[in-house]
Structures are given as C-alpha cells and as structure tokens.
Amino acid sequence: MRRQEGDDSAPEAPLLEITRLRTAFSTPHGQLLAVDDVSLALDAGRVLGLAGESGCGKSVLALSILGLLPRPAGHVVGGSVRFDGIDLTSLPQRRLADIRGRRIGMVFQDPMTALSPTLTVGAQIVDSLRRHLGLGRAAAERRAVELLEEVRIPRARERVEQYVHEFSGGMRQRAMIAIAIACGPDLLIADEPTTALDVTVQAEILDLLDELRTAHSTAMIMITHDMSVLADLADHIAVMYAGQIVERAPAREIFRRAEHPYTEALLGALPQLDATDARRGRLLAIPGQPPDLIAPPNGCRFAPRCVWSHLDDGCAEEPLELHELRPGHWVRTRHPRSVRS
Amino acid sequence: MSVEPLLVVQHLRKEFARRGTLLSSGDAAPFVAVDDVSFEIPRGTTLGLVGESGSGKSTTAYCILRLIEPTGGRVLFEGDDLVRLPPRELRARRRDLQLVFQDPYSSLDPRMTVGAIVEEPLRLNRVGDRSERRAAVAELLELVGLRSDAVRRYPHEFSGGQRQRIGIARALALRPKLLICDEPVSALDVSIQAQILNLLKDLQDTLELTYLFIAHDLAVVRAMADNVVVMRRGAIVEKGPADRVYAAPEHEYTKALLASVPIADPDAMHERRLARRNRKLAVDTDDSRDPGLPPADDSPTAERLPTPEEISRPV
Numbered sequence: 001m002r003r004q005e006g007d008d009s010a011p012e013a014p015l016l017e018i019t020r021l022r023t024a025f026s027t028p029h030g031q032l033l034a035v036d037d038v039s040l041a042l043d044a045g046r047v048l049g050l051a052g053e054s055g056c057g058k059s060v061l062a063l064s065i066l067g068l069l070p071r072p073a074g075h076v077v078g079g080s081v082r083f084d085g086i087d088l089t090s091l092p093q094r095r096l097a098d099i100r101g102r103r104i105g106m107v108f109q110d111p112m113t114a115l116s117p118t119l120t121v122g123a124q125i126v127d128s129l130r131r132h133l134g135l136g137r138a139a140a141e142r143r144a145v146e147l148l149e150e151v152r153i154p155r156a157r158e159r160v161e162q163y164v165h166e167f168s169g170g171m172r173q174r175a176m177i178a179i180a181i182a183c184g185p186d187l188l189i190a191d192e193p194t195t196a197l198d199v200t201v202q203a204e205i206l207d208l209l210d211e212l213r214t215a216h217s218t219a220m221i222m223i224t225h226d227m228s229v230l231a232d233l234a235d236h237i238a239v240m241y242a243g244q245i246v247e248r249a250p251a252r253e254i255f256r257r258a259e260h261p262y263t264e265a266l267l268g269a270l271p272q273l274d275a276t277d278a279r280r281g282r283l284l285a286i287p288g289q290p291p292d293l294i295a296p297p298n299g300c301r302f303a304p305r306c307v308w309s310h311l312d313d314g315c316a317e318e319p320l321e322l323h324e325l326r327p328g329h330w331v332r333t334r335h336p337r338s339v340r341s
Numbered sequence: 342m343s344v345e346p347l348l349v350v351q352h353l354r355k356e357f358a359r360r361g362t363l364l365s366s367g368d369a370a371p372f373v374a375v376d377d378v379s380f381e382i383p384r385g386t387t388l389g390l391v392g393e394s395g396s397g398k399s400t401t402a403y404c405i406l407r408l409i410e411p412t413g414g415r416v417l418f419e420g421d422d423l424v425r426l427p428p429r430e431l432r433a434r435r436r437d438l439q440l441v442f443q444d445p446y447s448s449l450d451p452r453m454t455v456g457a458i459v460e461e462p463l464r465l466n467r468v469g470d471r472s473e474r475r476a477a478v479a480e481l482l483e484l485v486g487l488r489s490d491a492v493r494r495y496p497h498e499f500s501g502g503q504r505q506r507i508g509i510a511r512a513l514a515l516r517p518k519l520l521i522c523d524e525p526v527s528a529l530d531v532s533i534q535a536q537i538l539n540l541l542k543d544l545q546d547t548l549e550l551t552y553l554f555i556a557h558d559l560a561v562v563r564a565m566a567d568n569v570v571v572m573r574r575g576a577i578v579e580k581g582p583a584d585r586v587y588a589a590p591e592h593e594y595t596k597a598l599l600a601s602v603p604i605a606d607p608d609a610m611h612e613r614r615l616a617r618r619n620r621k622l623a624v625d626t627d628d629s630r631d632p633g634l635p636p637a638d639d640s641p642t643a644e645r646l647p648t649p650e651e652i653s654r655p656v
Contacts, residue, residue, distance in 0.1 A: 053530040054501075169394070198393035198557060203601035207614060225530055228603035232610035252607050269535040271560040273602050278564045279387075279583065282542060285535035289500055 013085065014041040015186055015219050016065070021079035023057075023064045026072075030294045034060040036243040038079075039322075042236075044186065045217035049234030049251060051227050051266070055290060057243040058223045062189050064089075065221075066106065067096040084186065102132040105180030105218075109192040111172035115164045121148070121175045122160030125182050132183045147178040151208060170201035174208065181212060188212075191223040206233060227267060231255060239263045242290050242301035245322060249329040259325055259336035262286075262302045300333060308335035346381035347519060347551045348405070353378040353414035355397075355404050374400045375411070376575040382519070382568075387545070387552040389566030389583065391559060391598070397575040398555050402521050405553070406438055407431060418519070436466065439512040441505075443524035448508055449496040455482075455507050456492035462514040481510040485540060502533035506540065513544070521553045526561060538564055559602050563587055571595050 023035035035057045042048045050058045063069045065081050067088060081088040083104070088096060100106070108114045116124055125144040129135045135143065141160075148156035151174040164172055173193060180188055190209065194202040210233055212218055222234060230237055234251040239260065247260040258264045268284035275281070288305040291297055303309040303316035315334040322332045325339075356371035375397045382388045392398040404411040407423055416423040418434060426434060442448040449458055456478050463474045482491055485506040496504055505525060512520060522541065526534040538561065544550060554565050562569060563583065570580040571594065579592040590596045600613055 053532060199559065199601040200393065200597060202603070203617060206603070207617065210614065226603065228605040228610070231603065231605055231607045232614060255605055255607055266531060267605055269532045270605055271535075271538070271558075271564040273560045273563055273587065273599070273604055275563065276584065276588075279567060281564075282539050283535035283564060285539055286532035287536075289502075 013082075015044045015084060016040070016042040016221075017082045018061075018065070019080050019082070021061070021064060021081060022077045023060055023069065023074060024077045025060075025074045027294065032293045033077075033296070034074075034243055034293060035064060036296075038240075038243075038245055040238060040245070040248070042187070042219055042221065044219055045213075046235045047213060047220040047222060047233055049227075049230035049237040050221055050223045050240065051225070051230060051237055052240035053225050053266075053290065055293075056240040058240050059191055061240070062191055062221065062223055066100055066104065066189065067091070067093070068100075098132065101128055102183045103186050105183075105185040105188045107173070107176050107180050107188065107190040107193045109195050111164065111169075111176045114176055115172070115179070117164055120161055120163055121167070121178075125160075125179055128179060128182050143182075144178075147182055148175070150181075150212075151175070151178045152204075153178070169197055170204065173197065173201075173205055177205075177208065177212070181216070181218065184216065186219060188218050188220045189223070190220060192225070193222075194229060195224070195226070202229070209233065226270075227254075228270060239266070242296060243293055244301060244332060245330075246302065246332045247330065248322070249331075253329055257329075257338070259329065259331045259338060260302075260333050261306045261308055261335060261337075262333075264337065265305075302333070306333075306335070308333075308340070311335065345384065347384045347419060348553070349381040349415075349417040350401075350405065351379050351415040351417070353401060353404055353416065354412045355400055355409060356412045374575050375404060378414070378572070378575075378577055380568075380570050380577070380580060382551055382553060384518075384551055385545070385549050386567040387554050387565050389562035389569045390553060390555045390572065391557070391562050391569060392572035393557055393598075395574065396572040398572050399523055400575075401572070402440070402523055402553065402555055406435065406440065406521065436515040437518045439515065439517040439520055441508055441512045441520060441522040441525045444528050446501070446504065446528070449504060451496055453495075454492065455487075455494055455496065455499075458496070458507060459510045459514055462511060466515060468515070477514070478510075481513055484513065484544070485510045500533070501529050502536055505529065505537050509537075509540065509544070513548070516548075517550070519551045519553065521555070523555045524557065525554075527556065527558060534561070541565070559587075559598060560604075571598065 018038060018040040021035055021038045022033060025032045025034055038061060050061065052058045064076055065088065069075060076089050083099065122141065122144045125147055126140040129140040129143055144160050145156045148160055153159050153171060153174050164175065167175060194205050197205060206229060213220060222230060224230060230251060237251045237254040238245050238248040239262065240246065241262050247254065247258065247263045254263060258267055265284065265286045269286060271283060272278060286305055291301055291304065297303060297316060299316040299318050300320050309316050313334060320332050320334065322330050325331050325336055353375055354377060355375040356373050358371055359369040378401055380388065390398045390401065400409060403409040405416050411424055414424065418438065421434060423431060423434060459478045459481055460474050463469060463477060468474065469477065478492060479489055482489060487503065487506050496507065499507065526537050529537060545552060554562065556562050566583045568581065569583045569586045571578050571592065573594050579586060579590065579595045586595065590599055600617055604610060
C-alpha cells in the first residue's frame with residue numbers, strides 16, 4: 001500500500017488515498033485527459049499543497065475527489081479515490097452529497113458562486129447543521145454565530161442575519177470558510193482561496209486557515225498557482241504539470257531542494273521582494289506554453305520547455321514514471337537537480 | 342544629473358457624488374477617490390503605483406489620461422497641463438500616453454483579427470496608408486514576440502500571455518512616450534507573468550519608454566519600479582526610491598503591506614506570520630477596521646470607471 005512518504009507517525013491507512021486517478025473530458029477535438037495517473041495520500045490533520053498553473057489539472061483533481069465534475073463532459077475513467085476507506089468514485093450521488101456536506105468541506109476562489117445570494121449567511125450555516133448533524137433550530141442558530149466568531153467575523157450576531165452581497169471580499173471568504181467547517185469536516189479542500197484578495201486580507205485568510213488546522217486538526221488540500229502561499233502552511237507539496245504529478249515531497253524539501261526542472265522554474269519565476277538588483281535584472285521566465293492534453297507528448301511533458309531536454313537522452317520520447325529519488329521525495333524527470341551536477 | 346520628468350502630477354483630486362438613497366437625497370459629502378496626489382516620473386524610468394482595492398490607484402491613472410475628469414490638480418506632460426488642454430490638443434497629446442489593461446480577455450474585441458486590433462489605433466489616427474500600416478503591424482508583432490501569422494487569427498486562439506502581448510502591441514502602435522500599465526500581469530500564471538514583465542523591461546530599454554506601473558503585488562512592482570508610490574483610500578501614504586521604500590518603509594501601512602506578501606520560504610513565512618500575530622498590525626485593513634463598509638465593488642469608484650471598450654477608442 002502506498003503511504004505518505006516521510007511520515008512515520010501514521011501506521012493506519014491515510015484519510016485520503018488517491019490511486020492512479022484518470023479524469024477525462026470529452027471535447028469536439030477528442031478526449032482530453034485532464035488528470036493522468038495521479039496517486040496521492042493525505043493523513044488526518046495534514047496539509048497537502050497542490051501547486052501548478054492554469055490547466056495543469058489541479059482543480060479538476062479536486063472536483064474528481066468531490067464528485068463535482070461537470071457532466072456529461074467530465075468523468076473519472078480510471079483509478080480510485082478512497083476517503084476513510086470509502087471509494088468515492090463509485091458512491092451514489094446522494095451518499096456522496098452527504099459526505100461532502102458533513103465530512104469534506106470546500107472553499108473556492110469566488111465565494112459568490114459558492115454561496116447562495118438569496119439566503120442569509122446564517123441561514124446557509126443553519127441549513128447545513130440541521131441537515132447533516134440533525135441539530136435543532138435554536139442550537140443551530142447559536143452554533144452559526146459561534147462559527148462566524150471562529151472565523152473572526154466581527155459583530156457575528158448581526159452579520160449572521162446579512163446576505164453575502166453585504167459582505168466585503170475578505171468577509172465573504174471567511175463566511176465560506178465558516179460554512180465549510182460548520183460540520184467539523186475531516187478534510188477541507190481549498191481551491192485558490194486567496195487569489196482574488198488584497199495582500200493584507202490574503203495574509204489574514206492564510207493565518208485563519210493555519211489556526212483552524214491547529215485548532216481542529218482538519219486535513220487540508222490547498223490548491224494554488226502561487227507556491228509562496230504554501231510556504232508555511234503545507235506539510236507536503238505535489239506539483240502538477242499537464243495533468244500529471246511531476247514532483248512530490250515534504251514542503252521544506254520542495255522549497256529548499258526542488259528537483260524537477262519545472263518546480264525549479266516555477267519557484268525561479270516568482271519575483272523576489274527582497275532582491276536589490278530586481279529592477280535591473282530579468283526574471284526567470286519559462287519559455288513556451290504547456291502542451292495540448294488531447295495529444296500530449298509521449299515522453300516527459302515538460303521536455304519542450306525544459307532547459308535540460310537538449311541532453312537528448314530520449315526523455316522527450318519515452319514515457320516517464322514518478323520515481324522516488326530519496327526517501328519521501330518523488331519526481332518525474334530524468335534530470336533531477338541533484339543528479340545533474 | 343537630474344532628468345527632466347516626463348510626467349508631473351500635482352495635487353490631483355477626484356470626487357464622486359454619492360448616490361442618494363431612499364431616505365436621503367444625494368446631498369451627502371462627496372466620495373473622495375483621489376485626494377491630493379502628487380508625484381513625478383522622470384523620462385525612461387518606471388514609477389510603481391501600489392495599493393489595495395479601493396486605494397484610488399486606477400482612478401489616478403484614468404484621471405491622468407482624462408478618461409475620468411479630475412476635480413482638481415494638474416497633470417503636466419512635457420510641460421503641458423493635460424487637465425486644461427482643449428479637446429483637439431488633448432487628442433493629439435493622448436497619442437503619447439497609452440494604456441495596457443489588466444485583463445487581456447476582455448480588453449480585446451473578439452470579432453476583430455489580431456492584425457485589425459493592432460492596426461486600429463493607426464487607422465483611427467490616420468497614420469500612413471494601408472501598406473505602411475500593415476508593415477507597422479508586422480513590426481509591432483515581432484517587437485512583442487508574436488509570430489507574423491498572428492495577424493489573421495482571433496484573440497480567442499491565444500493564451501492569456503499572448504493576448505497580453507497583443508494588448509501591448511496595440512498600446513505601442515502610436516509610438517507613445519508613456520505607457521500606463523494597469524495590473525498588466527495579475528491575471529497571468531507566474532511563469533507567463535515573468536515573460537510579460539521581461540518583455541516590458543526589454544521594450545523600455547529599446548524604445549526608451551517611461552512607465553506608470555500599477556499593481557497590488559508588491560513583489561511584481563519590486564521587479565519593475567525605480568520609484569514607488571503607496572496609496573491607500575485615495576491618498577499617498579508613502580513615496581520614494583524603490584530601494585529605500587522596500588528596505589526601510591516608513592509608514593505603518595507600507596510595513597503592513599510588505600509584511601503580508603507571501604514569500605516562497607517556509608522559515609521566513611513562519612517568522613512573518615508570528616510577527617503579524619504579535620504585532621496585531623498597528624494598521625488596520627479595510628476589512629478589519631470597519632466590517633460595515635460596503636464591498637469594494639460597490640464603491641462609487643468601481644461603478645464609474647470606463648470599460649476597456651470605451652477607453653480603447655481615442656478621444
């Protein structure tokens with residue numbers, strides 16, 4: 001059985017175990033494999049960062065876990081998603097909906113699409129508490145106020161009566177987090193939860209997620225294109241490129257000793273706040289575009305943009321497996337940094 | 342050696358009337374979106390204008406271009422006050438000031454070919470004949486790193502980064518002296534963001550351009566700006582050379598902004614988080630100070646900003 005590497009404290013099965021998952025979309029031009037052979041495991045109380053750029057499959061992976069793929073175009077075509085021993089990919093929709101409400105919480109980039117505009121924020125929390133936990137109305141209402149307080153919404157007692165449009169961007173995101181954690185989920189999936197926010201508000205939301213993780217030991221999957229928001233939040237990081245995981249390791253390993261040329265490039269492309277010669281220098285851009293996933297390259301999918309593919313050892317032609325370079329550090333390339341020198 | 346500034350903004354002010362509500366007709370005090378803003382941009386340099394939503398940074402840019410009429414102040418471009426220029430002269434002057442938009446998805450007309458989009462400013466300003474314009478378009482596309490066959494294709498066939506290149510080519514068509522970039526990379530992935538920032542740096546060197554670079558991302562501004570202006574709620578809270586402002590910020594709000602930027606280093610991030618928690622930021626953010634504030638997108642500023650379609654037409 002695959003285990004979250006580098007973690008010696010979990011002898012039992014992981015909370016979430018994704019095995020060779022493949023998710024496809026039917027398009028007029030053919031089948032597009034958005035998630036291709038992804039395996040991941042997440043232990044209770046741990047935070048997994050899922051990093052990659054637009055179109056790399058990270059959000060589709062989240063929707064596959066949640067059974068929320070847009071139908072009929074998207075469907076899981078292979079592999080399994082086991083959550084606490086239950087295979088979510090073969091579960092009837094009703095039972096899946098129950099797990100989603102009660103045991104897996106979701107936070108998205110845009111609260112306006114995830115929250116109802118016609119119900120007060122309080123009513124949405126109360127609904128969820130009554131349906132999933134069977135609370136009485138009065139108890140649920142009390143709990144709703146507590147939840148808003150927990151996500152640091154000031155004047156919670158008044159705010160619980162308000163509608164989403166009466167909230168600012170940061171407050172909406174807090175309200176969505178309150179709803180997501182209402183039933184005390186084991187797993188929180190957050191897809192770009194701070195991307196649309198101002199920096200000071202972003203920092204507050206990241207601090208809040210960190211507090212929640214500490215207070216409730218909620219496991220989290222944090223999806224982002226900006227690796228820096230994962231820096232002190234994630235225990236492990238998986239980097240996706242063109243539908244595949246290209247590197248997976250403890251977070252510190254990724255930031256200190258990234259091995260895959262793509263991860264290196266992604267980190268190198270981030271402008272540095274403390275760079276003194278930043279004004280004069282050039283940023284390390286990644287040339288070109290990600291490949292077409294309807295007809296992806298046979299070999300390494302990053303090869304066309306990779307600075308090492310000129311070594312011409314067939315890495316661009318032959319399929320590559322994710323392999324364990326050192327304990328807990330997995331990579332899908334023939335040119336990991338530590339092997340190059 | 343002092344360099345003559347290309348642009349000097351003095352005491353710029355923009356008020357918006359507040360809408361009356363059911364119980365109070367519109368006699369409330371006006372909303373001040375830009376409040377006594379002054380700065381200058383020396384030729385060939387980049388001024389980074391930083392702030393969060395509602396800070397007035399975009400309104401400032403639109404006032405400089407007179408896409409919004411300022412309530413007061415002066416905008417001196419090579420010595421001419423744009424605020425007081427009659428329409429005909431303003432139109433001539435505006436060719437020297439062009440705008441690059443945030444969202445390459447909505448600022449390009451989807452029904453026009455890329456060639457027509459880039460050519461349009463030349464055509465509307467009656468620059469050259471058809472074959473001269475065609476040659477100019479080819480040159481512009483090459484300048485921004487697009488293949489020449491882009492001419493016949495449509496915006497939807499391009500990725501976000503390529504669309505931003507198209508937007509930049511269009512902005513450069515009239516050979517402007519000042520390029521106002523309003524969040525030019527905030528909709529792009531980091532690797533593509535780096536490509537566009539590098540392109541802007543290269544263009545500045547080869548074409549001797551002057552930039553007003555507006556962004557909320559302080560790390561991006563660090564990579565571009567010689568000088569920085571930090572705005573908050575319509576007013577400047579700090580300005581100075583970028584090296585000084587980033588290394589030794591003086592205003593509490595600038596410190597808070599810099600302390601909030603996520604950086605790709607676990608230890609440094611952990612320290613920053615602890616520092617934030619301990620300090621409890623002497624400066625409040627829009628959200629925490631007054632949770633009763635309407636959402637940013639309900640503010641009078643947002644409501645009155647012209648759409649990209651309106652702006653892309655010459656006055």
